[in-house]
Amino acid sequence: xxxxxxxxxxxxxxxxxxxxxxxxxxxxxxxxxxxxxxxxxxxxxxxxxxxxxxxxxxxxxxxxxxxxxxxxxxxxxxxxxxxxxxxxxxxxxxxxxxxxxxxxxxxxxxxxxxxxxxxxxxxxxxxxxxxxxxxxxxxxxxxxxxxxxxxxxxxxxxxxxxxxxxxxxxxxxxxxxxxxxxxxxxxxxxxxxxxxxxxxxxxxxxxxxxxxxxxxxxxxxxxxxxxxx
Amino acid sequence: xxxxxxxxxxxxxxxxxxxxxxxxxxxxxxxxxxxxxxxxxxxxxxxxxxxxxxxxxxxxxxxxxxxxxxxxxxxxxxxxxxxxxxxxxxxxxxxxxxxxxxxxxxxxxxxxxxxxxxx
Numbered sequence: 001x002x003x004x005x006x007x008x009x010x011x012x013x014x015x016x017x018x019x020x021x022x023x024x025x026x027x028x029x030x031x032x033x034x035x036x037x038x039x040x041x042x043x044x045x046x047x048x049x050x051x052x053x054x055x056x057x058x059x060x061x062x063x064x065x066x067x068x069x070x071x072x073x074x075x076x077x078x079x080x081x082x083x084x085x086x087x088x089x090x091x092x093x094x095x096x097x098x099x100x101x102x103x104x105x106x107x108x109x110x111x112x113x114x115x116x117x118x119x120x121x122x123x124x125x126x127x128x129x130x131x132x133x134x135x136x137x138x139x140x141x142x143x144x145x146x147x148x149x150x151x152x153x154x155x156x157x158x159x160x161x162x163x164x165x166x167x168x169x170x171x172x173x174x175x176x177x178x179x180x181x182x183x184x185x186x187x188x189x190x191x192x193x194x195x196x197x198x199x200x201x202x203x204x205x206x207x208x209x210x211x212x213x214x215x216x217x218x219x220x221x222x223x224x225x226x227x228x229x
Numbered sequence: 230x231x232x233x234x235x236x237x238x239x240x241x242x243x244x245x246x247x248x249x250x251x252x253x254x255x256x257x258x259x260x261x262x263x264x265x266x267x268x269x270x271x272x273x274x275x276x277x278x279x280x281x282x283x284x285x286x287x288x289x290x291x292x293x294x295x296x297x298x299x300x301x302x303x304x305x306x307x308x309x310x311x312x313x314x315x316x317x318x319x320x321x322x323x324x325x326x327x328x329x330x331x332x333x334x335x336x337x338x339x340x341x342x343x344x345x346x347x348x
Contacts (some may be wrong), residue, residue: 011264101244102246103244
């Protein structure tokens, strides 16, 4: 997995770098001591995993995350436990409280790898299907069959015409594997397939007679993606 | 005289992976020697400019480095600087910055000595 580390304090960054070097499945692409520079890089480059410090001047970790268009998997690093709630709100995989020890780091990485490998698109395909891991089987789902995707705690439920598939992953991870022109996030907990929307009324979407909430922060993105006359 | 630096903290981070001890400690101590003088200069500069918000942010960053080096008493002082800058209780800050600087000077000497022993 391709990683980036963002922390304004170099000694903390060195600890994370050391941990990455000791983990075979991870490779460090770049490190940043300045969060604004990191933000610019992340907007133009695709990576798999971001180690992100919360308390930084100018642009803090949470602000950086909220402004990123394509979010990679994220592990937050913080010196205060109270940021755990922010971690939950922003769909991050795990958070590490400083001091970061190697055993605790490895635990977070294992969790991330499980998420990373649970949803895979086949390389070089036109991305018209994804494979998910369900009950020790790899199940193929055509993206055109998906109606909406909902997150429930650590799990994500994919709703299709006839079935519901529950997998252990994050909405952000699954969104990164889906064609961007066909899906849109409308809420912290919901992604919908645009052509399955029957009706939008106020702050709700109706798909298959189900009501899906639209949150303020995602409404503009939704409106942009609709073929509005 | 007791040492200012206590490596227990850094060693605890790699517990169970002691084969990397020398390499890890060297890297961390070199970073401390490289970064801390710059941060102390910034701290003084922000203080002279009366930029309390930057004093507080800078103190927070230094705190993390001081904690890494196991400098427990210095940690208490820098903690107070961070709090005083936040509440703008400025009377004691000058003296406390000086105290941190003196302690860091000793820590730099100790760091160089440890590096020699590690190599």
